[in-house]
Amino acid sequence: MSIGNGSDICSTLLAIMEKLYSIKDLHALLDAVLLQARQFTHADAGSIYLIENGVLNFSYTHNDTLFGALGSSKYLYTSRTLPIDHHSLAGYVALTGKPLVIDDAYRIPPEMPFSFNRSFDQVSGYRTKSILAVPLITSTTNTVGVMQIINPLDRAGELSSFTPEDQVILSYFAQNAAAAIDRAKLTREIFLRMIKMCELRDPLETGVHATRVGAYAAEIYHRWSLTHGIDGEEIRRTKDLLRIAAMLHDLGKIAIPDLILKKPSGLDNDEFHLMKYHTIHGARLFKNTASDLDVLSAEIALNHHERWDGQGYPGKIDNIFQDQVQLGEGKRGEEIPLAARIVAVADVYDALVSKRVYKAALSEDQTLGYIKDQSGKHFDPQVVDAFLAIYDVIVAIGKKYREEAAPLNPVTALSPHNPA
Ligand SMILES: [Fe+2]
Numbered sequence: 001m002s003i004g005n006g007s008d009i010c011s012t013l014l015a016i017m018e019k020l021y022s023i024k025d026l027h028a029l030l031d032a033v034l035l036q037a038r039q040f041t042h043a044d045a046g047s048i049y050l051i052e053n054g055v056l057n058f059s060y061t062h063n064d065t066l067f068g069a070l071g072s073s074k075y076l077y078t079s080r081t082l083p084i085d086h087h088s089l090a091g092y093v094a095l096t097g098k099p100l101v102i103d104d105a106y107r108i109p110p111e112m113p114f115s116f117n118r119s120f121d122q123v124s125g126y127r128t129k130s131i132l133a134v135p136l137i138t139s140t141t142n143t144v145g146v147m148q149i150i151n152p153l154d155r156a157g158e159l160s161s162f163t164p165e166d167q168v169i170l171s172y173f174a175q176n177a178a179a180a181i182d183r184a185k186l187t188r189e190i191f192l193r194m195i196k197m198c199e200l201r202d203p204l205e206t207g208v209h210a211t212r213v214g215a216y217a218a219e220i221y222h223r224w225s226l227t228h229g230i231d232g233e234e235i236r237r238t239k240d241l242l243r244i245a246a247m248l249h250d251l252g253k254i255a256i257p258d259l260i261l262k263k264p265s266g267l268d269n270d271e272f273h274l275m276k277y278h279t280i281h282g283a284r285l286f287k288n289t290a291s292d293l294d295v296l297s298a299e300i301a302l303n304h305h306e307r308w309d310g311q312g313y314p315g316k317i318d319n320i321f322q323d324q325v326q327l328g329e330g331k332r333g334e335e336i337p338l339a340a341r342i343v344a345v346a347d348v349y350d351a352l353v354s355k356r357v358y359k360a361a362l363s364e365d366q367t368l369g370y371i372k373d374q375s376g377k378h379f380d381p382q383v384v385d386a387f388l389a390i391y392d393v394i395v396a397i398g399k400k401y402r403e404e405a406a407p408l409n410p411v412t413a414l415s416p417h418n419p420a
Pocket residue numbers: 249250278304305420
């Protein structure tokens with residue numbers, strides 16, 4: 001335990017909560033909550049389950065031993081749900097609303113109704129020993145999930161045990177964290193509804209497509225930043241904004257006429273010219289220059305169809321808010337903001353591997369061949385390198401956020417003019 005007396009604890013918690021409330025994206029918030037909970041208890045690992053549709057959904061995990069302190073992992077995108085019942089540890093805590101301390105997960109007393117699931121340990125080679133599990137309950141007694149903190153370490157880095165003080169602090173912290181999680185879920189829901197509105201008009205832009213593109217972009221950025229000397233705090237801050245901003249990349253299609261958006265076959269030159277303006281319409285939606293999220297969302301909306309070789313659109317434009325904007329000469333290379341170079345890869349990859357009613361999915365091999373071939377042409381070569389380096393994470397994201405259902409109104413075709 002690293003914080004001292006009562007008033008120290010209060011001021012430390014207040015400062016922590018202020019920071020948590022500044023985080024916008026749910027994924028980034030779970031990362032910060034878990035990191036903080038682990039720092040309180042010097043724990044090596046942990047995970048969070050959130051309640052969705054009446055079951056516990058595996059939502060986030062850390063493991064310094066397996067992934068490293070700043071590592072990302074395909075395990076973040078594991079699909080796993082647990083019923084809220086007595087059979088699992090997390091289910092038991094969600095059901096009873098009481099914290100639980102287990103000294104050895106492999107020696108749970110037989111009178112306990114739950115057992116420890118060893119499958120992750122078996123696959124990964126990890127050994128889970130001590131577990132402190134707390135319910136994430138808001139002050140309005142809404143249970144949003146369960147947080148499990150695993151394997152506390154002493155100063156020498158050896159396994160130790162959770163103390164009664166750990167349990168008190170973590171339970172108090174969990175209540176505050178639950179309120180922040182509740183709010184971030186609402187924020188995500190609002191963004192998904194905005195995308196849904198767009199989806200009613202354009203079946204290409206589904207909520208799961210947007211969620212996948214957001215996750216791919218965040219993870220590609222994470223990898224890119226590790227090879228470009230970006231510090232951990234900056235990585236976390238940018239990932240928070242990037243995941244949301246990338247989800248909103250095509251919101252500007254809301255301003256494109258139905259006749260073009262829903263045209264069953266490829267667009268002619270005039271129609272494609274109008275379609276290109278979805279980038280400008282999108283950027284115009286995010287005009288609060290005092291908001292980091294708006295600035296990044298506008299950058300991505302405007303530039304996600306630019307190409308590394310300068311052959312993309314909408315090109316250089318002095319003022320996107322003027323009447324009768326003319327498209328400019330394509331931006332090239334690092335003239336294109338990094339976030340948009342990343343979203344370009346994420347968006348095209350997802351469009352190609354996804355099956356739609358009007359087109360078959362390309363195989364992973366074909367798609368990878370295309371992405372590699374376009375390195376230095378359509379795409380920034382260093383972004384392609386980052387994408388390839390985390391390909392296992394990319395595949396795990398694709399599996400976790402699958403299509404819910406085929407689009408109802410599949411009239412827009414994927415054409416060379418409109419690849420994503
Ligand atoms: Fe687009």
